[in-house]
Amino acid sequence: MPDERVPTINLRLPVTKDGNKVWDITEKFTRAAAALETGQLIKDEYFTLFESVGALEIMDPKMDSGFLRLGETLEDEYDVSRDLLPDEVIGIMDQFLSYEMAWHEGYPLSQTLLTSLYIERLLWPSPKTLDDARFIRFDGRGASGLAQSLLHTVLRAFCLGLVKSCDLVIQRIVTREYFEEEDFCTMTYHRDLLSGFPEEEVDTVLAQALQWLSDSTLPESLSDDMISAIRVRLDFRKKFLEAITPSKPASSTQDLWAAMIDQLKHFNESHSLGKPVPEAFSHRIQRRLASTVPPRPIVDFTFEEAIEKLILTCSHCQETSRLAKCQVESSQNLLAITRVFGSRKPHPLAFARAYFCSGMFCVERNEYENLLRKDVEEIVLRDDPIMDPVNWSIEAPQSSGVPKDPRLAMSQVIDDFCYRASCYLEFWSALCQNRCRMRRMLSHTIRAFDDLQAECEVFDEDLRQVAPEMQISPLSLWSYHQKLRQMEWVTQLGFEQDVYLPDELGGMYWWLARLSEIRSRLLEQMILPAIKHRRNAIAQNKIKIKHAKVEQMSDMQSFIETLLHEAHGTSALADSLSVLYIVLAYHELIPAPPRPYGEAALRYELRMKPFLRIGTPSPPDYEGFCADMQPCGMYDNPAQHPSIILAELGPRIESWMQEAKAAFTALKKLGPSAAKATGVEHAWNKAGFAPYAIKDVSNVLLSCIAVGVTLAGLRGTFAKSGYDMDPKPVQAILPEVDKRYHDAWVVPKIVSR
Template sequence: MAAVDVLDDGFGDNLDDPKKDSYDSTDTLQNQPPPDVQYNWVDVTTEFFEAVKGLELGELLHDDLFGLFEAMSAIEMMDPKMDAGMLCNRGSKSALTFDQAVQTGALKLQDITLPEQIGIIDSTLACLVSWLEGHSLAQTVFTNLYLHKPHLIEERAIKAFSICIFKIVDIIKEFVNRALVFEEEDFQLMVYGYRLVPDVSEQRTVGMLKEVEEDLHRRIRNKSTDPALVSEHEDTIALYSRIKFMRLLYQALSSLGRREPLGLGDCQRLLSSCTDLLQNMQKTVNRGVQPTTESDHPSIMGFDPLVNQRLLPPTFPRYTKIKSRAEALEYFEEFLNRLKIVCKITNYSSFHNALDFFIDFSRHGPCILSRSILQLLYLPQSNKVFGTLSFVDVLRDAAKNFIFPPALMPKSTLLNNPQAKEYVDTFLNHCVRPFGNLIQLCGHNRARQRDKLAHLLEDFATLQDEAERVDAYLHNLSLKSDTPRPHLACFGTWILYHTLKIMIMYLLSGFELELYSTHEYHYIFWYMYEFLYGWLVSALTRADNFLIEQEEIVVGHKGRGAKKNKAKKKKARPYGREITVYQALQNICGGLYKAMVGFRLDGKIKLPHPEFDNEQVRYEHRFAPFASLLTPPPMQYAEFRDMTSLVRYDQPPNSTALYLQGCQHFHKARTLLENINSPDQEVNDLLKVAKTNFVVLKLLAGGHKRDSANPPMFDFTSHCHFPIIKLL
């Protein structure tokens, strides 16, 4: 770097010269015309090193010809991590292939000791986990040389294990590829030319593992009383646990991957057995041979992190740090627990319940594999739920159960009209793609979900328009029938409900992903308080009332015998709990909004310089995805300013009044949440937010820390969307 030295390779000169375009392997350097420019090279090494002594570590000299762009380019070019091939050129040790390692004795094919076998298995599982976390197979699993030619391995346990790893990699690849909920940062499908032993069947793989299991089990039963063999006996148990774990895991994944819908009872049993075996694996994680030096990659026999380095594309490679063995086993424990939860999706025949299951599962940040399996269990085909139920019929039942539209009621005369039936069927068919995308969206990682929610709103805007037209047509048709019933806003309310939930999910994801600056909180909470939660409560209340009216009509047709429990039915509001939760959330948003305005009045929120930051631009950017919707109508920035301006009051409220108003909101939220029977974790978390913020705003209204210049802190640890306010 120090010497000004350029290697002239013949590609840098006269690029526009047509004579040089036809250069081929038959040309020689002597045939090329001499360069027009003669260079007089000067060695500046000594002068350069003297000059850089005036710079601090990490400091770069700025010059007219060496600005930020050139500096960053220089840093990138000189950093070995920016070129995958640079690692291969370091040091004298070269990566050995499978055959070379066997010839030099660096790789044993037989007589592998028990600790070595345990170490190889645990290190490979750590590589498998690292692959599932987004790294390439070439830098993780395939750094195990035993996987390069598994058929040549003579040690039965390692051979069976190696083939099983290939089969599991193949199954995982198929899951992720079919579900299509992965992004480039989630998962890498490329196998770099490795064949995943397609010639070995599932039955043969399981049979090989069982043979090794039985052999190890016989050795365990023949326990020797010799104290010197105690350690060997424990190693045998540890290896047995690992081989059996691999077999059961492979069988569980295979059963989940079959296209035909089979009962998941066997899968649950296999997963439970895997969990039991995993406990013994975690206890014996240190029995495997350990590397002699600390490294970010396995360095025991059979592993070479650079063996596939030349297979990587000539781009900036992601630095790969392989998980430790203990971390990998912990990952598998969490993965097995997630799979047990995923299998429960088959219990949710209702679309709304299934959608809530997907949203809740996604909230916990599951891995790409469990997300993919969940997608394939519910929608193995785009138009078939659980592979057997028509998605159109599932959505028809969802709309029917949500608001009971007269057109979907039993013995409805509306659908005797061919035109009306065609309208309803066409509308429900048009619902398949947006609702299918909503389910698929829940399978993506949280950051990507936000982008996809914005695009999904465009599809729901189209559905809203169609739902209103279908409702209007059915309403006019119903009024002319023998049993006239109102049909206005039935399908429209159903679509509006989901549209509002998507809008709220979009805004709340900004808190979860830490996209909002603190000075933006007030209009985010204001929008949810004034509009979204209010509209959502209104839509649910309308559906609630409509459901009860339709039930009363049905009961009336059944006669007096069905009227005995009429009083009880009136008390049981179908959406009572959901409405209460959303009313509480509306009040929490109202309390946070009032608190934010109070902080701004007190000068406790740091505002950006208006010359470099425009609130209107930020506002319009945050709510841009809502512009395509007609209902609810998007709230423009000018309207927001008019509605929130304090000068519209005869006596503009001060910060104390705003803190007190915020207290009232949090108190109301607390009251609503405390009235919910059998509260779940979400309700308890919201209750904690409401109670704590009530106390904080009460203190602020009383003048506590009024003179403090420290800004408040917003703590999202109790709830990822609604913070607890802390005074510093």
């Protein structure tokens, strides 16, 4: 209700510059508009109808976020300057933490933190100095009394710390090399989250508040528990802000994160001391934000859940910090670390991933070129004259008549190659995304690597001109190997994410087996012999590079061997599983959903979509695929008796399974250091249900054993009850992702019906 006692006031528009004239044109404007014909538009020639569709309609309750219904007010009744009790301060702080984590989970700020009347008061109108950012501006009275100090010293410091850390979180996420985050909302609705103020200033405010808590003589009525609960919350904010300060390298924050995790573990206990103040939050503030939608309800996020997420995020950051300390030199090692980090379960939140990226990679493009050169070196060109650092120090001859130094030519070819291989950066970006997006992005990078491989033939030809003794085509081999690996990962991620239906698993394992088989042949027949050859050459001093050492080549050889064992094992286990699924299909033990309108050939095309445009290896056509997948005729009408099918195919399952077991055992024996997994050994050494999607080799070995158990179960059942029982006495169950030994290996279980 308008207040009649309010005296006349002068209103002015802040945008109007002094002296500007303002004309009332209402009457003439409406008269002119009325003279327009129906459908006639007066419009700016660059303004399109298409653009106009995006305009918000004022007074439309669904579009106009400033539209107030009858009796609805914009202002909230809550008085931000009122005295606060200590338990209310704890309650508000805890509510902030819940909203902060809800935001980290992907909700917009408008439905979480920006619904706080306290934060709104601090941030709007935009403070010019940090001192301006207070709950009551232009207040000469100053804070006095416990309740006011709690409000103006403690809660203000907490809020400022919170807002500044949100600003740093956004900065960290948007400055990633590849920014396309779909799990996080960076929108700030025209509110400036103290981005103009250095974090040191905010840190000082927090330090002062902590100082006040320990210095001032607090009344006896305030229990020690209460004081320490407030202190630990303030201290957490201070530490968090310090840890995510951009200038602080990730390698130096490990202790900070550890301390925060310790603090957070006690938050749940002291949470009960607090008293919630729901009036301090209002969804109506959204009407004042630069938002295009009318207010939406405030997100409900429990404190327990928030603390759990926060502890998780801190532990992910701590892990990053530990890894950043390792000073990873090898790009293969970095790859192992990145893959293990990306496969952590529960999956790291957007901020933890951004923290990992900024901690492990430098933003400069140069960094990726070095990484790429190292990668090529480690797979195909270790201690080769082509990669000798000296090559990059040779200057081009002044006159064009002088022949070019071959070493210079080599370095130029490699530089050209690096320039061309921009997909390498995308490859790393893909690995830092969430799991689903990783699969989608890798499906794109494999195409880029396919193109790169074709171009590498030219680069290899150039190299051969200057290094005629070269045994292999290094760059094509490298990109081919890289591409195959990614194709395998795309397929395996499909199993992990349950992209394939139960009756499609056999076919997809068959495809995985083909990919790994090609890669293991590539490693065995091309890459490994070349390394052995170079090792001998170094041993006999035929290669003249300063730092070339036989031991390095031996390391290289064992690394390639680990790759070989892995590829070989993957191919054998995939083959074994594929045949197992074929047998189950013939015995009608795999549930096939009814598909009245589905066509198998089209479905096959859909599953193979990521690989259809790949030159080599391209997926076989549907007929060829069917011939391999249905060795004994149609599943519902087999050419042979089921007993013969099991007798024929059973031994194949078994022998492949044994082969896989042998390969993975050999890989395990070589160990994480040979496989360049230093820093993430724990993902290797821990058997059982480790919290990673890429699990340890022992878990793959368990999967091999599970295949054997399933086969034995199948044989036992049919030996006991014959083949023609209807309904079947048993059924095949596909374990859910958390109940598998390894996420990418779906081994069916035979259970009695």
